[in-house]
Amino acid sequence: RGLGVPGWALALTAIVGGISYLGIRISARVLLALTALGVTMLLILDIIILAKGGADGWAWSSLAPWNNHGTFGFGFFALGVGLAMTGFSGFETAVFLAEEAHTPKKQVPTAVFGAVALAALFYLVTTFSIVTGYGLDAAGQHWPSDSGGAVVGLSVQYASLWFGKVLLLLLAISSFASALGTANFTTRTAFAWGHDGYLPKAFGRTHPRFKSPDVAIGALIA
Numbered sequence: 001r002g003l004g005v006p007g008w009a010l011a012l013t014a015i016v017g018g019i020s021y022l023g024i025r026i027s028a029r030v031l032l033a034l035t036a037l038g039v040t041m042l043l044i045l046d047i048i049i050l051a052k053g054g055a056d057g058w059a060w061s062s063l064a065p066w067n068n069h070g071t072f073g074f075g076f077f078a079l080g081v082g083l084a085m086t087g088f089s090g091f092e093t094a095v096f097l098a099e100e101a102h103t104p105k106k107q108v109p110t111a112v113f114g115a116v117a118l119a120a121l122f123y124l125v126t127t128f129s130i131v132t133g134y135g136l137d138a139a140g141q142h143w144p145s146d147s148g149g150a151v152v153g154l155s156v157q158y159a160s161l162w163f164g165k166v167l168l169l170l171l172a173i174s175s176f177a178s179a180l181g182t183a184n185f186t187t188r189t190a191f192a193w194g195h196d197g198y199l200p201k202a203f204g205r206t207h208p209r210f211k212s213p214d215v216a217i218g219a220l221i222a
Helices: 004-021 024-051 074-088 091-100 104-134 136-158 161-196 214-221
Strands: none
Touching (some): 004 024, 024 104, 024 136, 161 214
């Protein structure tokens, strides 16, 4: 039975808190390493699908769906915008790490604009590859029901089952990376509010050795 859901939640919460407590440098490296693994594996699958031509050739028309589908309208556009906002949310968190950066006026703008550019390119290539893998007509029918399991089905079809299972595991681990990123963002926001007097002054304090907002981190974990 293992730890069970509550046990895993408590264990991973403690790990997230511990990594965040050790400072933004270690936290950022862990976050980037976990993200890089998942992104790299997805890009490999993208390349394999495109190299094999997908189900019916490259789905170029998926880049302009309004040209081929009469049902495309404001409702579909609004849904797409909502999904895009969810997918891209988080890039602005670099602003809240400015106080822990050596040259914030240089590093923060680079991080914000770089994150948006790389994320846009990654989402474009990956969604195009997945639609190509399913086929333009089949993607709308099967991808929503397959959800994250789509990587397994496409891996079986174009690569191998073990590759799909490893990729699915990395996508599951990405939820841990997301929790770590959220912890960094919320604790640095609480630190700024404590520093400016919107929260108790203790929240605006940093650890003397690790320079992390230890009070804010402790409150979040609790």
